[in-house]
Each structure stands twice: as C-alpha cells, then as structure tokens.
Amino acid sequence: MSVYIWGTTPSQEETATPKQITINFQITKVSCGEEHMLFLSNTNQLYALGTNNYGVLGIGSDDYSERSLTPQLIQSNIIDMDCGWNHNISLNINNNAFVWGKVLNDITQPKQIGQSIRYIKCGARHTMMINNKNQLYAIGANDSGQCGIQNTKRISEVTHVMDNVLTVACGVSHSLIKINQQLLACGSNNLGQLGIQGIKNTFKPLLVDIPKVDQIAAGNHSAAISSGNLYIWGSGCFGTLTKPTLFLPDIVDVKINGTLGLGVDTQGQLYSWGSNVNGELGVGDTQTRTEAVKVLKNIQHFGVGINYAIAISRPPQPVTTEKEYLAKTLQIESDERSALEKINRELKSKFVELEQCNSDLRKLLDVKSEDINTLQAQVENYSGTLANQESQIKDLKQQCQRHQTFQKDAISKLEKYEEFIDELENQLKIKNEEIDGLTNQLQNFKDSLKQYQDDETSQLNQFKNQLTELTEQLNYEQQVNEQLVEQYSKERESFQQRGVLIQQYEFEIGNLQSQNKTLASQTSSSLQQHQKLSEGLTIANHRIESLQTQNAKLMQELSLLRTSIYSDLQKPQALEVQTIIGLNKELTELNNQLQNKLREKDAEILKLKSQLGNLGTLKESRQSLSSQMKTSQCQNQLSQQNLNIPRKQKQESPNGKTIQELLESAHKHAKYMKKILKSSENFESDTPSPKKKLEFSKENSFIKNDSLSEVRERLNKLQQNRQLYEQKLRI
Known part of the structure; x- marks a missing residue:
C-alpha cells in the first residue's frame, strides 16, 4: 500500500506532482478538510493529521499553532467518518454519531450528537445524518437553505429534514439528496450547482433531471454516477453547466471539495479536474485544463481537500515465474484428479448400496400396498373431517392476518412512542438544566435575602437608637416649650403693664x-x-x-x-x-x-x-x-x-x-x-x-x-x- 499527496498539503508543503508519504497502518478510508485529514484503519482506529484550526484534531485544545505532521489517534471502534472545512463527524460500531471542530462553537474533542445513525456526511459548514429509519437530520449553516429547512439562521440543534432518504452529499452551500432512484437538490444555485434552471436558491429540495443515480458528490459543483457514467454540473474550469452533463465513462467512485474533483474508474485509474492554482490536479504544473486528466494508476482510496488531494494504492499482487506457474497448475490438476477418483470410488460403493436398498424397498412396497388400501379407506373417512378443519384453518388464517395488521400498527405506535419518549427525555434534560439554574438562582436569592435581612436588622437597630435619641430630645424640647410658655405669659403681663406707657x-x-x-x-x-x-x-x-x-x-x-x-x-x-x-x-x-x-x-x-x-x-x-x-x-x-x-x-x-x-x-x-x-x-x-x-x-x-x-x-x-x-x- 502506497500513499501519495500533492498540492498545498496540511504540512504547508507545495508540490504539483504526487509525493509518496509513509503511513504505518493500513488505510480503509481517507477524508480531507481545509488544512487537516482523517484516516480510518483496518482495525477501526481513527487518526488525524494537520493544523488544529478550531480544535479539528480532537486533541482537547483549539490552538491554531498546534500542528501534527504524523497521524494522531482520536477514537476507536469507528466504522465511518467525514470532514468539513473546519469540522468532522464520525460513526462508531454502535451507530452513535460524534462531531468536533467548528460545528457551532469550538468543540475540541468528539461529542455525541446522534443515535441509531447509519450514514453521515459533512459539507463546508453544515452536517447531515441518516438514521436506521431513513430519516434525514441536519445541523450547522443554513444561510442558503443547504440544510433543506425554511430558516436562514444557523441551526444550533440536530433538526429533522425529511424521510425515506437513502444517501446524501453536502457541498459548500448546497446539498444533494437521493430518494429511491431520484435525486433532489436544495441550497444555493448561484453557480448552477443544483442543476435546476431558473432559480437562485431554494430551501425546499427540488427534483433534478438525471437518470437512475448510484452515487453522488458535491462541492462548488455537483457530480453523480449513473450506470457507470459520471455526470457533472455547476461552475468549474470546464465552464458553467446548468444541467447534468456526461463527463467520464466507467467511473466507480467520485469525490468533490470546492472546485476540485477526483474520480477513479474500474481499472483503478485516478482522474482529476477543476482548479489547478496550487498544483492540486497532480500533473506537474499549474495550468488550467477543461477536461479530466489522468493522475495515478491502481488507486483504491482517495480524498479531496480544498487545495490538495491524497490517494492510496491497492495492495500489490505476488509476482511468480512461468515454471512456478506450470508446477502450480500441474499440482492443482493432480490434486483435482485424485479428488475425482476418490469421488468415483465413493459413488460406486453408494450405487451398490442403492441397489440393495431398492430391492428392500420393493419388498416393503408389497407389504405397504395392503396398508395403503386400508389407509385409503381411512383417508376417505378423514376427508370429511379435513374439510371441516380447512374451514377452521381459513378462519384462523384470517384471525392471524388481523393479528399481524394489529401487530404492525402496534409496532408503528411503539416506534412513535419511542420517538416521543426520546423527545421527552431531551426536554427532561433541558428542564433539569433549567431546574439546576433555578436552584442556583434560588440559593443566590436566599443568600442575598439573608444579607438583606442582616442589613435591615442593623438599620432597624440604628433607627431604634435614633428613635430613643429623638424621644429624649422631644422630652427636652417639651420642657423647654413649657418654660417658654411661662416666659411668654410673664412677658404678656409686662406688655399689658407697658401699654400705659405707649x-x-x-x-x-x-x-x-x-x-x-x-x-x-x-x-x-x-x-x-x-x-x-x-x-x-x-x-x-x-x-x-x-x-x-x-x-x-x-x-x-x-x-x-x-x-x-x-x-x-x-x-x-x-x-x-x-x-x-x-x-x-x-x-x-x-x-x-x-x-x-x-x-x-x-x-x-x-x-x-x-x-x-x-x-x-x-x-x-x-x-x-x-x-x-x-x-x-x-x-x-x-x-x-x-x-x-x-x-x-x-x-x-x-x-x-x-x-x-x-x-x-x-x-x-x-x-x-x-x-x-x-x-x-x-x-x-x-x-x-x-x-x-x-x-x-x-x-x-x-x-x-x-x-x-x-x-x-x-x-x-x-x-x-x-x-x-x-x-x-x-x-
């Protein structure tokens, strides 16, 4: 297994031709973000490599200066994963989904957001999931309607979009949704990436005119594989295609990120198309091309970043000489001949045993013929009873059908009840958080009330002291007023005496x-x-x-x-x-x-x-x-x-x-x-x-x-x- 990388890599190296790097484990899947990559090993181990923007490496911090040039183990027991520009999603063997990076806020370690999930996909700034009941859910940016929800605000919680969904592809600002053999699209159509003429963007998924679809991919443009043929539409170096157009034959896998796309055919030949500013086409130059170009052969897995790409080759087949090949073929023929002779001898012995059994059977037939006659008489007697039993069986079958329909209704109701119980559990969690907040507020209020009571008691004591002082002063003033009244009476008498002098x-x-x-x-x-x-x-x-x-x-x-x-x-x-x-x-x-x-x-x-x-x-x-x-x-x-x-x-x-x-x-x-x-x-x-x-x-x-x-x-x-x-x- 060989690993090749080209373009402006997460380690900030620039190369216009594929450069081989060393990975010490067998890779079963690779996915690329803006400046980071995720690897899934054959032992279900998930590794990360690159720059730690917004905590995308999942190592517990969001320091941009932290950069890993070797794969770092993040999770175990993982069966699928995918990268956005600055966030990731993974799925473990228990069908639980985890996200980290710039989902809503910076999440520096994997955090569970879903259960019973079977399919996951990341766009540039949004994420979609499909559960075991083929229900589609979304979270993240929805400014152009890429989540298929009638709301331009960012979706902060996992939200149900629609039902009966088989697979989904997430682009920069749009999404492709596969239902049965039909393809739907929603989000921005400013580059024609929806493949629907006459609209600018749409929040409601609309039907795309394309034959039976097997696989889909999305970036700044869109791609789909139908019966081994690759169709693309949208804007790229090949111009603007407003509807699905045949691009390459015999394609079995396709991936797109931004304006760069990669595809591999049935022979393992890797093709690239789109932007080539940083040498991301992998052909040794930065010249723009309007058609797909061949990059590498014998490729099994590959990933597409914004300005770079990565590919993993198939494991090598053992090389043998002509003599070894002839010896092996002769050995195989001798082994087959001996095996056939052994089978022939076994068949002959079994043939003799069968002839003896045949004679024994004939004797038994003679004996049993008499028994058959008696049995026929008994059968005739039982035929009447069988007719009655058949009618009873028909009634039982009808009852069984009724029970089956009732059981189906009960199962559907039970599923609804389970969903309702999940919603109630979520609401209960929210209410418990609110109760915790209210209890904290109540404790704070009690503390403040106690402090207020202490302050009031201290002020009341001060007021009592002031009141005693005022009462003493009032008594003193009353005494002074009594003395003044006496003086006033005396002065009035003196005024009456002075009246004569006036x-x-x-x-x-x-x-x-x-x-x-x-x-x-x-x-x-x-x-x-x-x-x-x-x-x-x-x-x-x-x-x-x-x-x-x-x-x-x-x-x-x-x-x-x-x-x-x-x-x-x-x-x-x-x-x-x-x-x-x-x-x-x-x-x-x-x-x-x-x-x-x-x-x-x-x-x-x-x-x-x-x-x-x-x-x-x-x-x-x-x-x-x-x-x-x-x-x-x-x-x-x-x-x-x-x-x-x-x-x-x-x-x-x-x-x-x-x-x-x-x-x-x-x-x-x-x-x-x-x-x-x-x-x-x-x-x-x-x-x-x-x-x-x-x-x-x-x-x-x-x-x-x-x-x-x-x-x-x-x-x-x-x-x-x-x-x-x-x-x-x-x-």
Whole structure:
C-alpha cells in the first residue's frame, strides 16, 4: 500500500506532482478538510493529521499553532467518518454519531450528537445524518437553505429534514439528496450547482433531471454516477453547466471539495479536474485544463481537500515465474484428479448400496400396498373431517392476518412512542438544566435575602437608637416649650403693664414729627444756599484760572528781564549796575507778592470746598434722620400688628428693641440735628455770598492794572538805558 499527496498539503508543503508519504497502518478510508485529514484503519482506529484550526484534531485544545505532521489517534471502534472545512463527524460500531471542530462553537474533542445513525456526511459548514429509519437530520449553516429547512439562521440543534432518504452529499452551500432512484437538490444555485434552471436558491429540495443515480458528490459543483457514467454540473474550469452533463465513462467512485474533483474508474485509474492554482490536479504544473486528466494508476482510496488531494494504492499482487506457474497448475490438476477418483470410488460403493436398498424397498412396497388400501379407506373417512378443519384453518388464517395488521400498527405506535419518549427525555434534560439554574438562582436569592435581612436588622437597630435619641430630645424640647410658655405669659403681663406707657411714647413721637418738619424746612433753605455757593465756586475757579495764566506771562517776562539784567551786570559801569540791582530787587519783591497772593487764594478755595463738604454732611444727616423717622413709624405699625390690643397702646419694634431704646435714639438724633442747624447758621453768617466774594477778590487783587503799567514803564526805561549804554560803548 502506497500513499501519495500533492498540492498545498496540511504540512504547508507545495508540490504539483504526487509525493509518496509513509503511513504505518493500513488505510480503509481517507477524508480531507481545509488544512487537516482523517484516516480510518483496518482495525477501526481513527487518526488525524494537520493544523488544529478550531480544535479539528480532537486533541482537547483549539490552538491554531498546534500542528501534527504524523497521524494522531482520536477514537476507536469507528466504522465511518467525514470532514468539513473546519469540522468532522464520525460513526462508531454502535451507530452513535460524534462531531468536533467548528460545528457551532469550538468543540475540541468528539461529542455525541446522534443515535441509531447509519450514514453521515459533512459539507463546508453544515452536517447531515441518516438514521436506521431513513430519516434525514441536519445541523450547522443554513444561510442558503443547504440544510433543506425554511430558516436562514444557523441551526444550533440536530433538526429533522425529511424521510425515506437513502444517501446524501453536502457541498459548500448546497446539498444533494437521493430518494429511491431520484435525486433532489436544495441550497444555493448561484453557480448552477443544483442543476435546476431558473432559480437562485431554494430551501425546499427540488427534483433534478438525471437518470437512475448510484452515487453522488458535491462541492462548488455537483457530480453523480449513473450506470457507470459520471455526470457533472455547476461552475468549474470546464465552464458553467446548468444541467447534468456526461463527463467520464466507467467511473466507480467520485469525490468533490470546492472546485476540485477526483474520480477513479474500474481499472483503478485516478482522474482529476477543476482548479489547478496550487498544483492540486497532480500533473506537474499549474495550468488550467477543461477536461479530466489522468493522475495515478491502481488507486483504491482517495480524498479531496480544498487545495490538495491524497490517494492510496491497492495492495500489490505476488509476482511468480512461468515454471512456478506450470508446477502450480500441474499440482492443482493432480490434486483435482485424485479428488475425482476418490469421488468415483465413493459413488460406486453408494450405487451398490442403492441397489440393495431398492430391492428392500420393493419388498416393503408389497407389504405397504395392503396398508395403503386400508389407509385409503381411512383417508376417505378423514376427508370429511379435513374439510371441516380447512374451514377452521381459513378462519384462523384470517384471525392471524388481523393479528399481524394489529401487530404492525402496534409496532408503528411503539416506534412513535419511542420517538416521543426520546423527545421527552431531551426536554427532561433541558428542564433539569433549567431546574439546576433555578436552584442556583434560588440559593443566590436566599443568600442575598439573608444579607438583606442582616442589613435591615442593623438599620432597624440604628433607627431604634435614633428613635430613643429623638424621644429624649422631644422630652427636652417639651420642657423647654413649657418654660417658654411661662416666659411668654410673664412677658404678656409686662406688655399689658407697658401699654400705659405707649400713650406717652406716642405723644413724644408727635413732637419728633413736628421737629422733623422744621428740620425739613431748614434743610431746603440750606440746599438753596448750597446752590449759590456752588455758583460762586465756579466763578472763583474761572478767576483762578485767569490769574494763573497772567502769572505765567509775568514769569516769562521776569525770566527775560533777568537775562537782560545778567547781561548788563557784566558791563563795568557802576551806575547801571546799581540801577539794575535795584530793579532786580523790585522784581523779586513783586514776584514774592504775587506768590503770597496766590497762596491766599488757594487757602480761600480750600475753605470754600470744606464748607461745601459740611453742606453734604448736613444733607446726609437730614436723610438719616428722615430714614430713622420712617423706621420708627414702621416699628410702630409692626408693634400694633403683633399684639392684639388697640394701635395707640402699642409701640414695640420688630428688631427686638424696646420702645424706651427707640425714644432715646430719637432724642439723640434730635439733639444732633439741632447742632447741625446751629453750625449751618454760623456757616451762613461766616460765608459771604458769591457777589460779595467777587467784589472782595477784585478789591484785594494784587495784580492791578496800574501796577502792571508801572512795571512795563520801568522795563521800557531799562531797555532805553541799555541801548544808550551800548551806543556809548561803541563811541
């Protein structure tokens, strides 16, 4: 037995020609996935080889980095198996089905999913099984209807599809189903793989127009063997075939995975067709071909992956020479001759024995003839009884038929009951799981309830402590309230005693109001005086500005005069020097007088400003007095509202002050206002009117028109003297 592999193998080797590998056991079946393979030995041992995508090696993990380059034992007592792209299915001798890999979630070890199963098959992402009653079940992807169920969602549980199914083939996104000698198809038809024109896909299995079918296979395209002829349809390197088309004769086995297909004829010749991108056709190149090509001879088993293929040859026949062959044939002929002679002797002896028996039989016939006559008479007697018995037998046969039909009905009902019991057992398992979950939830709830009760008891104890504290505080407050009630009763008695004094306070408040009116008249007159003073102040400011400008001009003239005097002082004439010194003294005296007068005016201005400030304080004091009068009136009104006695008998402030304190403050403010009025009268008597001020400033002005003319005359004389002095110097 030789094992050959080619294409992009699970060990990530690339070879376009078949490469022989070593397997240390006899293989009876091989199946290929995307990057892994399964082998079934003659001792019913199942082995796996390749990359461990999604746990397809069944070794207990789903680590992609784990890769086995030698076959690893997975299961024993296995009679059949098949590979999907990334999942597997197996069938043991007890007709139990197991799956692992990416079925729904990653299953890293074989898991049982079915009982009483006789046939199994994997597609790219879905799986189908047939039980002993020829009922078809499916699990896995159904996005294109490949499981034959009216639901596009992924089927998470093994689901019944249909009955009376003989065999099935699973492709990438479609399935082929054989019923009797008819072929049905369901799933995607985007590549024409259903062999039915005019539809895109179908969830319901539909009839395919093809003669009597013996074997079927599916991938991205479909294949079937009918009377030794291979038919294919769908899309491949040969184009798109929308209906079954004759492809190869004398084919006994066919397998497809994706776009690659393999078939073997009656002589063991292996053919390949489909994609050849990775050299998966096994002919030494990557060139695409539109027809099947020969790969290997004397092939017994083979498998098809997505990008690779594997084949196992037949065991070799023993080779002999011509002499050995002749010797063997002569030996066989001699053995046959001796055996025939032995048989002849045995026949002769038996012939003699038969003749003796014949004579004995004749004697017996003579004796028995008489017995026969007697027996005939007896037979005639029994014939009547036999007729009666025959009628009874007919009745018994009818009863037996009835019992048989009843037995068949009972058996069918029993089968239904068994199915119903299986369903009930599954439901019971689900309910037990739900009960376990509910018990866990109940235990969690009890724990949380116990914790909640503990928390509530602790909070209740806290509330009790707080309640005791509040009751103690309430008792204390009740005692305080009793004391306050006593104080209130005492204060009410004192208020009744004070009611007599309120009339006196009202009389004094009336006097204060009359004084307030007089103060208001005085403040109005003081405001008028303030306006007059402000007008005089503006006039004085204008006058000061004019004086400042004149002073500046005089300062400029003085500076010029000084320069001229300093220049004249350098000349040797004694008389001129004395006159210049005298003039300089006079000018300095005039300058000092001007500065003194300016200081006096500044002092007068400051005095006027201070008097204006006193008027502002007078106005503020009047406003404060009026506000205090208003507050006293408000206090009077509030005190009358707070006590339930007549208005004239109450004068208590809302600020907590007693009426005696308010009256004392009112007397103080009245005295203060009298002082302010006296000061304002003194201010009016001391402060001149604006007109008088102006007259005074004009009379006492240090800069007169006469004094200015005299200074100018003197300056002119000095200039004239200077010119004469210069002329004398020139002469």
